[in-house]
Amino acid sequence: MLTFLQKAGRTGLGVLERPLAKAFGQTESPFNHLGSLTIFFCWIVLISGIWLLIFFRTSVSGAFESVEYLTHEQWYLGGIMRSLHRYASDGAIVTILLHVCKEFSFDTYRGKRWFSWITGTPLVWLVFALGITGYWLVWDELAQYVAITSAELIDRIPIFTDSMAANFLTDAALSDRFFTLMAFLHLIGLPIFLVFGIWLHVFRLSSPGINPPRRLMAGTLLAMLVLSLIFPAESQDKANLALAPQSMELDWFYLHAYPLVQIWSPGLVWLLLVGITALIVIAPWLPRQKTMQHAIVNLDNCNGCQRCADDCPYSAIQMSPRSDGLKFETQAVVVPDLCVSCGICVGACPTASPFRSRSALIPGIDLPALPAAALKEKIKAATSALTGDKRILSFTCGGSSLADQLRVAGEAFVEVACMGQIPPPFIDYVLSRNFADGVFLAACGGSACHYRLGTERTQQRIERKRDPRLRKRVDDWRIAAAWRDFPEHTGRVIDQINAFRKSLPEPIPVEQEVAA
Amino acid sequence: MIRVLGQAIAYGLFVAVLGMFSVWPDYQILDKQEAIVSLTFSHAAQRVEECRRLTQEELNALPPNMRKPDQCPRERHQVQVDMRFDDRLVYSETVPPSGLWKDGKVNVYRRTTIDAGEYALFIGMNDTGSGDGYDHEQRQVVTIAPGQNLVITFDGVQKTFVIE
Numbered sequence: 001m002l003t004f005l006q007k008a009g010r011t012g013l014g015v016l017e018r019p020l021a022k023a024f025g026q027t028e029s030p031f032n033h034l035g036s037l038t039i040f041f042c043w044i045v046l047i048s049g050i051w052l053l054i055f056f057r058t059s060v061s062g063a064f065e066s067v068e069y070l071t072h073e074q075w076y077l078g079g080i081m082r083s084l085h086r087y088a089s090d091g092a093i094v095t096i097l098l099h100v101c102k103e104f105s106f107d108t109y110r111g112k113r114w115f116s117w118i119t120g121t122p123l124v125w126l127v128f129a130l131g132i133t134g135y136w137l138v139w140d141e142l143a144q145y146v147a148i149t150s151a152e153l154i155d156r157i158p159i160f161t162d163s164m165a166a167n168f169l170t171d172a173a174l175s176d177r178f179f180t181l182m183a184f185l186h187l188i189g190l191p192i193f194l195v196f197g198i199w200l201h202v203f204r205l206s207s208p209g210i211n212p213p214r215r216l217m218a219g220t221l222l223a224m225l226v227l228s229l230i231f232p233a234e235s236q237d238k239a240n241l242a243l244a245p246q247s248m249e250l251d252w253f254y255l256h257a258y259p260l261v262q263i264w265s266p267g268l269v270w271l272l273l274v275g276i277t278a279l280i281v282i283a284p285w286l287p288r289q290k291t292m293q294h295a296i297v298n299l300d301n302c303n304g305c306q307r308c309a310d311d312c313p314y315s316a317i318q319m320s321p322r323s324d325g326l327k328f329e330t331q332a333v334v335v336p337d338l339c340v341s342c343g344i345c346v347g348a349c350p351t352a353s354p355f356r357s358r359s360a361l362i363p364g365i366d367l368p369a370l371p372a373a374a375l376k377e378k379i380k381a382a383t384s385a386l387t388g389d390k391r392i393l394s395f396t397c398g399g400s401s402l403a404d405q406l407r408v409a410g411e412a413f414v415e416v417a418c419m420g421q422i423p424p425p426f427i428d429y430v431l432s433r434n435f436a437d438g439v440f441l442a443a444c445g446g447s448a449c450h451y452r453l454g455t456e457r458t459q460q461r462i463e464r465k466r467d468p469r470l471r472k473r474v475d476d477w478r479i480a481a482a483w484r485d486f487p488e489h490t491g492r493v494i495d496q497i498n499a500f501r502k503s504l505p506e507p508i509p510v511e512q513e514v515a516a
Numbered sequence: 517m518i519r520v521l522g523q524a525i526a527y528g529l530f531v532a533v534l535g536m537f538s539v540w541p542d543y544q545i546l547d548k549q550e551a552i553v554s555l556t557f558s559h560a561a562q563r564v565e566e567c568r569r570l571t572q573e574e575l576n577a578l579p580p581n582m583r584k585p586d587q588c589p590r591e592r593h594q595v596q597v598d599m600r601f602d603d604r605l606v607y608s609e610t611v612p613p614s615g616l617w618k619d620g621k622v623n624v625y626r627r628t629t630i631d632a633g634e635y636a637l638f639i640g641m642n643d644t645g646s647g648d649g650y651d652h653e654q655r656q657v658v659t660i661a662p663g664q665n666l667v668i669t670f671d672g673v674q675k676t677f678v679i680e
Contacts, residue, residue, distance in 0.1 A: 019526070022522060023519055024517075024526070062557075086538060090538050094533070094534070155625060161614045162623055165625050169556060185579040227532075231535045241665065243663050246547070246663050251537075251538045251539070253537060262545070
């Protein structure tokens with residue numbers, strides 16, 4: 001059932017993902033920056049909200065008039081700010097929904113990654129609460145509807161005795177103080193919890209993607225500005241509690257559940273909302289994800305250089321004082337509960353070198369599921385049958401569809417947990433020992449990386465911008481990375497490999513170091 | 517150029533979705549001939565047992581600091597409310613008092629949709645637990661306009677329903 005749902009989700013999201021990758025490139029595709037786009041929308045909401053606050057009056061009579069002033073009298077700034085405020089809020093709902101669907105479909109919410117999933121759940125509630133209280137403040141007919149329906153929902157919570165909805169039956173029953181309370185919730189109370197919640201949401205992540213690429217931010221903001229000018233957000237008629245609005249324009253992003261309060265009942269709506277929330281909360285354990293054994297530290301070869309700790313995307317490696325008496329100050333310690341077994345730490349370890357001949361290939365940190373020594377043997381096995389002038393060895397991430405494509409195409413490849421697991425000396429090893437003429441790295445780039453940061457770290461290493469750097473003797477043209485060299489290519493990986501093969505010179509120049 | 521065009525289409529579609537579903541489709545809350553009747557009040561029903569003056573013997577049996585002459589059991593009756601429009605029973609409910617000791621007020625809030633028009637409205641409340649009849653009732657001819665929110669409350673001081 002779970003597999004079916006995830007496959008259906010991936011198929012559905014693929015309809016969105018492929019054209020976006022084609023238009024924006026995989027690393028800048030909005031699809032791969034859904035979380036950071038949501039935060040960007042929050043920034044727009046915050047800045048536009050500050051402008052609205054300057055002119056907003058928190059009273060029954062003043063609320064509507066002040067918003068009308070902003071919308072019509074000061075349309076060139078206040079009106080645009082109001083529209084941005086609304087559309088960015090709506091945009092956040094869209095990106096949150098896609099973010100949740102993506103994490104679920106690509107199975108990145110279970111196992112050691114449950115924490116971000118769980119802490120994201122109250123954020124969804126907070127964003128909805130912010131949106132709903134925002135609509136309340138305008139005090140038009142929609143606000144009247146939102147106020148009464150929200151109050152009916154709150155009344156259904158058994159801890160309250162007096163009816164809150166009774167406050168919205170006559171204008172006389174409504175006080176300015178209530179608007180002050182709502183304004184406090186919308187402007188201070190809920191945003192504080194939201195900021196804290198976002199911090200908690202990314203707490204366990206190393207180098208979390210807080211900001212989307214600049215071009216994506218600029219494009220999104222520009223598009224929203226155009227929308228705000230063409231189709232500015234406007235209020236409906238002023239609220240009049242003596243009348244019951246018969247029809248209205250509803251913001252379906254935020255208020256889609258509200259009609260159910262009238263169609264069903266407040267109790268059933270609560271049951272639905274709480275039920276969905278409970279299902280989301282327990283989802284990481286339905287069923288529990290089978291995880292590989294976490295990375296292990298081999299103290300004899302660990303010099304406490306800290307590169308593994310710096311590169312780990314989940315802060316699963318901590319540096320602690322040396323415990324074995326060696327002269328180094330620190331040693332790496334793996335936190336099993338945080339380690340997702342991606343192997344990016346192995347790729348960062350300077351002792352993970354296949355050129356070692358005096359001692360066994362046991363790096364300072366290793367992945368039991370595919371130790372460095374086994375990786376070396378896999379390379380030898382995969383390249384043993386390679387013939388021809390332009391022999392290419394591909395590396396690809398385990399469990400991805402790319403491996404299936406390579407297998408079907410009969411390409412020589414080695415499957416690793418994550419692209420970041422490949423230490424740069426291994427690429428040097430493949431080329432300098434003449435196992436292949438070119439190395440192709442088949443993986444998804446940017447935020448599409450299953451384990452986060454795997455391709456980013458790899459790219460920095462092979463471009464010699466991050467330790468451990470690829471040795472300078474390795475010719476750059478011998479290496480191609482799918483996400484870097486074919487960013488707009490959304491077709492089959494085999495086409496990318498063929499394009500890379502074609503790009504190799506003929507004949508291949510003799511390597512500096514031939515198999516010893 | 518094709519990429520830029522693709523991005524423009526993507527941005528355009530995104531904001532089009534935002535613009536559209538932020539106001540469309542309209543939600544029809546009421547039909548054009550319908551109105552709302554809101555019945556709401558917060559009322560403490562009569563106590564189940566009347567207050568009783570303790571005898572001197574009973575007072576003497578109590579610790580000195582607890583010798584309060586009147587004993588008033590806290591529990592209150594349920595409140596039964598019926599509302600009829602032209603003899604059509606629109607709302608009828610027996611509501612228990614709030615609180616763990618059933619000593620709090622009865623809180624009622626009900627919204628009912630009704631066709632606009634002229635009605636002979638009857639509303640009655642029984643708050644003494646007596647099985648027959650109503651302790652408070654009101655009859656009034658009301659004319660309800662389409663889209664009106666007719667609010668019926670109970671004035672606990674005057675012991676009468678207020679229709680506005």
